[in-house]
Amino acid sequence: xxxxxxxxxxxxxxxxxxxxxxxxxxxxxxxxxxxxxxxxxxxxxxxxxxxxxxxxxxxxxxxxxxxxxxxxxxxxxxxxxxxxxxxxxxxxxxxxxxxxxxxxxxxxxxxxxxxxxxxxxxxxxxxxxxxxxxxxxxxxxxxxxxxxxxxxxxxxxxxxxxxxxxxxxxxxxxxxxxxxxxxxxxxxxxxxxxxxxxxxxxxxxxxxxxxxxxxxxxxxxxxxxxxxxxxxxxxxxxxxxxxxxxxxxxxxxxxxxxxxxxxxxxxxxxxxxxxxxxxxxxxxxxxxxxxxxxxxxxxxxxxxxxxxxxxxxxxxxxxxxxxxxxxxxxxxxxxxxxxxxxxxxxxxxxxxxxxxxxxxxxxxxxxxxxxxxxxxxxxxxxxxxxxxxxxxxxxxxxxxxxx
Amino acid sequence: xxxxxxxxxxxxxxxxxxxxxxxxxxxxxxxxxxxxxxxxxxxxxxxxxxxxxxxxxxxxxxxxxxxxxxxxxxxxxxxxxxxxxxxxxxxxxxxxxxxxxxxxxxxxxxxxxxxxxxxxxxxxxxxxxxxxxxxxxxxxxxxxxxxxxxxxxxxxxxxxxxxxxxxxxxxxxxxxxxxxxxxxxxxxxxxxxxxxxxxxxxxxxxxxxxxxxxxxxxxxxxxxxxxxxxxxxxxxxxxxxxxxxxxxxxxxxxxxxxxxxxxxxxxxxxxxxxxxxxxxxxxxxxxxxxxxxxxxxxxxxxxxxxxxxxxxxxxxxxxxxxxxxxxxxxxxxxxxxxxxxxxxxxxxxxxxxxxxxxxxxxxxxxxxxxxxxxxxxxxxxxxxxxxxxxxxxxxxxxxxxxx
Numbered sequence: 001x002x003x004x005x006x007x008x009x010x011x012x013x014x015x016x017x018x019x020x021x022x023x024x025x026x027x028x029x030x031x032x033x034x035x036x037x038x039x040x041x042x043x044x045x046x047x048x049x050x051x052x053x054x055x056x057x058x059x060x061x062x063x064x065x066x067x068x069x070x071x072x073x074x075x076x077x078x079x080x081x082x083x084x085x086x087x088x089x090x091x092x093x094x095x096x097x098x099x100x101x102x103x104x105x106x107x108x109x110x111x112x113x114x115x116x117x118x119x120x121x122x123x124x125x126x127x128x129x130x131x132x133x134x135x136x137x138x139x140x141x142x143x144x145x146x147x148x149x150x151x152x153x154x155x156x157x158x159x160x161x162x163x164x165x166x167x168x169x170x171x172x173x174x175x176x177x178x179x180x181x182x183x184x185x186x187x188x189x190x191x192x193x194x195x196x197x198x199x200x201x202x203x204x205x206x207x208x209x210x211x212x213x214x215x216x217x218x219x220x221x222x223x224x225x226x227x228x229x230x231x232x233x234x235x236x237x238x239x240x241x242x243x244x245x246x247x248x249x250x251x252x253x254x255x256x257x258x259x260x261x262x263x264x265x266x267x268x269x270x271x272x273x274x275x276x277x278x279x280x281x282x283x284x285x286x287x288x289x290x291x292x293x294x295x296x297x298x299x300x301x302x303x304x305x306x307x308x309x310x311x312x313x314x315x316x317x318x319x320x321x322x323x324x325x326x327x328x329x330x331x332x333x334x335x336x337x338x339x340x341x342x343x344x345x346x347x348x349x350x351x352x353x354x355x356x357x358x359x360x361x362x363x364x365x366x367x368x369x370x371x372x373x374x375x376x377x378x379x380x381x382x383x384x385x386x387x388x389x390x391x392x393x394x395x396x397x398x399x400x401x402x403x
Numbered sequence: 404x405x406x407x408x409x410x411x412x413x414x415x416x417x418x419x420x421x422x423x424x425x426x427x428x429x430x431x432x433x434x435x436x437x438x439x440x441x442x443x444x445x446x447x448x449x450x451x452x453x454x455x456x457x458x459x460x461x462x463x464x465x466x467x468x469x470x471x472x473x474x475x476x477x478x479x480x481x482x483x484x485x486x487x488x489x490x491x492x493x494x495x496x497x498x499x500x501x502x503x504x505x506x507x508x509x510x511x512x513x514x515x516x517x518x519x520x521x522x523x524x525x526x527x528x529x530x531x532x533x534x535x536x537x538x539x540x541x542x543x544x545x546x547x548x549x550x551x552x553x554x555x556x557x558x559x560x561x562x563x564x565x566x567x568x569x570x571x572x573x574x575x576x577x578x579x580x581x582x583x584x585x586x587x588x589x590x591x592x593x594x595x596x597x598x599x600x601x602x603x604x605x606x607x608x609x610x611x612x613x614x615x616x617x618x619x620x621x622x623x624x625x626x627x628x629x630x631x632x633x634x635x636x637x638x639x640x641x642x643x644x645x646x647x648x649x650x651x652x653x654x655x656x657x658x659x660x661x662x663x664x665x666x667x668x669x670x671x672x673x674x675x676x677x678x679x680x681x682x683x684x685x686x687x688x689x690x691x692x693x694x695x696x697x698x699x700x701x702x703x704x705x706x707x708x709x710x711x712x713x714x715x716x717x718x719x720x721x722x723x724x725x726x727x728x729x730x731x732x733x734x735x736x737x738x739x740x741x742x743x744x745x746x747x748x749x750x751x752x753x754x755x756x757x758x759x760x761x762x763x764x765x766x767x768x769x770x771x772x773x774x775x776x777x778x779x780x781x782x783x784x785x786x787x788x789x790x791x792x793x794x795x796x797x798x799x800x801x802x803x804x805x806x
Contacts, residue, residue: 116721318519
């Protein structure tokens with residue numbers, strides 16, 4: 001908690017407040033309320049895990065019914081695997097906030113993150129809601145980014161700004177996530193907001209476009225969470241003209257800013273992966289299809305043998321080669337496969353490159369950040385996946401998480 | 404190496420000899436020759452990793468050409484990812500043994516296990532071959548089982564015997580494997596021999612039947628090796644009648660004995676998985692298809708979050724539930740899902756069972772061996788997969804393996 005205050009830009013029309021509800025942690029904030037200006041548009045993507053959490057079910061329902069006015073987020077308890085009681089608890093939490101603000105229950109979107117399978121202590125949330133409301137401020141982002149953390153070691157928050165016809169548009173986002181990270185549709189709680197005014201269909205398109213190469217292309221441990229959610233809010237408070245054309249320069253500028261914010265938050269999540277000491281990009285080129293490229297990239301990124309070699313800074317490239325070979329690429333011609341660590345070619349035509357030296361491989365692997373690149377020699381599709389190493393600390397964190 | 408001498412029964416017609424070639428290890432045997440009586444039938448299955456090792460390519464070639472007389476196995480170097488040089492090295496090693504015994508090169512099947520991507524020191528193998536030949540004995544199994552070890556901590560060797568019309572038939576097998584274990588077709592070097600006489604087609608059927616629920620249903624780290632191979636030898640020296648009918652009682656007895664030997668060796672591999680402290684069976688019932696059952700079982704068995712919880716004896720069942728949810732089962736109705744730890748029901752109708760207590764879950768998880776059972780409520784297909792936990796020791800072993 002001694003991290004420097006992360007830099008950010010407030011988003012006109014969006015206020016955040018944090019409070020300590022004592023859900024699991026006793027010495028920190030664990031509850032966040034985000035208030036949206038009237039007329040704010042909201043796009044969202046959620047986990048595809050079949051066991052999605054109660055708040056995911058309720059948030060989806062509410063989002064289909066009306067435009068939300070508040071987001072209510074707790075850490076320390078995921079309210080997942082909790083059946084009908086969990087759904088009731090999620091709705092009760094919304095009811096407490098709705099009563100305090102005089103709005104409808106379905107104008108609140110609930111989100112939870114933490115331990116799976118334990119009952120959500122709704123009363124503690126209800127008691128803490130007034131404190132969170134009192135704290136509401138457009139400068140509440142850093143406190144909120146801290147309050148949603150679980151095994152995260154740093155808050156994740158970033159901003160972009162661009163100008164359109166002399167008017168500034170701001171995009172600010174925060175995310176949490178460190179373990180159970182292999183988002184499939186979205187990641188463990190990310191909230192991005194802008195003051196631009198965007199048509200709902202376009203806002204969803206902007207979000208999905210931003211999520212694909214960022215949150216949907218990272219993995220810490222391959223475990224897709226039950227609670228993943230990513231929300232993009234557009235308050236519309238900006239004096240810029242409304243965006244209603246996907247071909248407009250303004251929409252492209254917005255997509256680019258949202259994309260950059262999502263990518264920076266996604267990188268921050270992997271860099272803060274449980275026990276991670278390195279951030280590694282796995283890039284697969286020359287695949288016959290995107291699906292094939294992703295399969296090879298994730299097979300490398302999930303291999304415990306590759307991940308422990310990354311941790312050891314050991315250019316044990318046979319493990320990368322073995323991962324490519326077992327990725328299930330039908331008819332792979334190994335003689336066409338090349339593998340690089342940054343610019344160092346380690347495998348050419350399917351076997352060790354003649355000019356490769358262990359020392360050269362080692363010098364790349366000793367860096368904090370580098371790229372493993374595989375060329376399959378089958379086509380022109382590419383993909384990138386961000387991952388981290390597997391360290392002693394990962395085992396310690398996950399063997400001790402509940403105790 | 405201070406393990407007690409494993410028990411075994413010699414197989415008439417099969418002799419084994421070990422020697423120290425100094426390929427990587429300097430203080431132990433690392434080379435094995437297995438001599439097969441004339442007329443021995445040989446069935447084999449190999450890795451499906453596209454980057455299969457040079458000895459796998461050569462062994463497949465030789466096996467198609469003629470009946471083998473010798474198996475030549477080294478540990479400490481996998482001769483994988485070595486391209487054309489690797490193929491030449493594998494053939495050179497065979498040539499050294501063929502010259503010493505006056506047989507054809509393609510009557511030798513080569514096998515290698517160890518580090519990927521380094522040149523095989525053929526000269527050292529050639530120098531040590533005479534020592535291995537001098538050691539040939541039908542009692543050579545324990546020395547051979549030790550010589551093929553890499554990160555294994557115990558030799559893996561077991562036997563079965565049955566009687567047919569007053570005549571004994573013996574089945575003895577050995578295996579090595581501890582890491583890079585997620586066999587796909589066969590596992591990291593397993594050799595099973597019998598003195599029964601079996602028609603080639605039936606011998607292959609017997610092997611494939613035995614391998615499916617044993618070596619092909621285990622995982623330590625999800626990494627399918629480049630060198631996996633499982634060989635079943637039938638010397639035909641037994642006085643029992645030849646087996647040429649798949650419906651015969653003798654064939655069924657043999658399949659059952661071979662199946663038991665493979666299962667015991669497979670369990671021994673998982674129990675000796677790198678850093679493993681527990682042996683856990685993941686059983687999936689009520690799946691709509693076998694493929695779906697296997698996908699769910701492996702998703703659980705590979706989850707680092709589940710595996711670290713197993714290590715910690717922590718009944719953090721939310722991680723199991725999350726793994727089931729992300730296994731990609733189309734249209735899974737979570738309300739029909741049940742999860743058990745041995746006989747303790749933890750999840751019923753998709754959420755925490757009312758009668759479940761943490762203490763009950765803990766008491767199962769504290770055992771060395773137990774079963775995680777998932778019922779999907781979709782059909783009548785079942786599968787079982789054996790796996791182990793993920794410990795500090797796993798990371799230490801794999802971060803230090805080459806140093």
